[in-house]
Amino acid sequence: MSVEIERNPTRAVTIGNVTIGAGHPIAVQSMCATHTQDVEATTQQTNALFDAGADVVRIAVDSRKDAEALAEIRKRTAANLSVDLQENYRLAEHVAPHVDKIRYNPGHLYHHEREKPWQEKVRYIVGIAAENDCAIRIGVNCGSVDPDKLSLFPPDDSIAPMLSSALEHCELLDGLGFTRYCVSMKDSDPSKVIEVNRRFAEQRPDVPLHLGVTEAGMPPDGVIKTRIAFEQLIGRGIGDTIRVSLTVPNDRKHEEIKAGRGILADIAAGRVRSVVDFGLDTLNIISCPSCSRVENEAFVVLAQDVKELTRYAKDHAITIAVMGCRVNGPGETDDADLGLWCGPKYVNLKKGEQELGAYPYDEILGRLKEELDALIEAKTPGVAT
Template sequence: MNSPQRPEIVRNPTRSVAIGSISIGSQHPIAVQSMTATRTQDIDATVRQIHDLEAAGADVVRVAIDSRRDAEALMEIRRQVSCNLSVDLQENYRLAEVIAPHVNKIRYNPGHLYHHETERPWQDKVRYLMQVARDNDCAMRVGVNCGSVDPAVKERFAEDDSISPMLESAWQHCAVLDELGFDRYCVSLKDSDPQKVIEVNRRFAEKRPDVPLHLGVTEAGMPPDGIIKTRIAFEQLISRGIGDTIRVSLTVANNRKAEEIAAGRKILEEIAAGRVRSVVDYGLKTLNIISCPSCSRVENEAFVELGEQVREMTRYAEQYRITIAVMGCRVNGPGETDDADLGLWCGPTHVNFKRGKDTIGAFPYDAILPRLKAELDQLIVQRSAGV
């Protein structure tokens, strides 16, 4: 397919990293990515979605695997698609050697490496991943997320400092890869708060201007607010030369995933045209609903509908400075709801409900909204009383 014409944007002089048929970094065009939302083992549905994303202009498509059966499905998917594929290893880093011959890029989360083989130093695990990538002609992404930082790193910083642990983790992993002589990697540092995304990426780029950066606002939520939050971060970073590949992460139904690509391309076009606005111009509501993008990790597709229901139900509270998180899986849910005032993370049959870091309980999907409203009303009374 013919790729859409790319806008010209002046960039930081990062090194070039090849991912299949494209390269990111240096002065290569900023690549636009997305991630499949279908179950990986549903091969036909996943292939259709990859084709849809590619037709929309995706340069790289990421697919998550969490088991050997997922990996085997992705092998068959690869036989049916020709796009540049990135694999998300989730928490099972040992699957890298199984799937690496069939993909162009391996993404791992430093915070998830401690879940398996806890007695093994994380440096050894990174060495293993690097060797697998090198042996199979794969690029790598060191994907740091605010809600899943390695506990050993996080405990060294103040509880209210979420940026420093992310930076320390990223710098540590870069240092190990550098020592191993492997430079075919990029880094992502993601948060649901666009201002923190700006700050953490700016600080990383000051220390490691050579490393290509993958930009994104995690759990940005539903359109249009999810696009606005992402645009705020992208405008402030890309207009300063920071950023080599992007993903707009939206909570949308499976048949709307191509909207992520369209949104990303439009943002890049407008930045290139100099249409960069101040944060206040966007008029975001005080009530902040964060929700993770629909992806193959979601254990119940009712998660997307629940996000829409939460948005509608909470409209009466838009003037209050309250954050509600709606998360779709066990991978991101437990940790990335901690900073929200009220947090929901969705399992196969029940929704786990938290207030801050405290668990309230697990409720059926058809019973969670009344319980959420009761807690929200109580929180509003407390905020109004200055408690």
């Protein structure tokens, strides 16, 4: 089902029965949006993604109960499984026997056992992965970059800290004799995704890259933003595995696989276009793909409502972020002009890094419009909304 596209000669990394890099077909991934402890729902979605053509399916694990559920899910699916570790790196030992790949975020290693050096935590994860025949993904994300790296670069340079963090972790894994890993460096801005991956590939052409635009948003805009990045990178031979991250309801998660394979097919056939051909609005709405960490399923509906509400502002250079959980939401809304991150009962509204308060779901759209109108007026005095 994979598409043959000529790429850079990265080394081979095996994930279950799929191999990425070294000229192997580009693998397509997705992530479950169900609550992991709901074994029936998560198994059903895992198998639906697998049946749609997913080479790897990622599942989030945040607790021992999640890990116990994962063990049961493993028995019920033939999919290659990747686990998404967040703050608690110690969960690696509980999930590794049941998965084919472990993904950790360098920026999240600081949240648990803060007194320990991050290098010690990575050595632990590597040891567990080696013992359990698991690959590793070093997943660097624009909204949760290693704080020590952020302090080394100017505030307006978001690419250098991501690149530095990824390269530093690669060096550590290489020094430990563990080379069965790939790297991802994701941002909600396709141009930054292109630049950071291009620069990484120049310095570490041997390391397979997982490509994606984080918080790409809803279709069709989310697919278009992702296509822009993929066409530029894969067209240069960069990229060994991909994910199209879309804000869609649970019963439509398979659309990520369909979109990814469609983009690969178009690139292979030479059907590529310039950025101006896509006709995106100047207003930029970014929203995360729903996952098991979403505490209120109304998040997806809210993202759709935000897009509809803000159509009148489509010609204004404003970014609005809609995030589904408290794990990534606070940090990943910092760079937006207006940001919303969703809790179980309230939606937190931000203006840049400034917290504006938490509002019930049925009140947040009115408050968002007030702030958007004020922002438009401040940017373009005299323009009525």
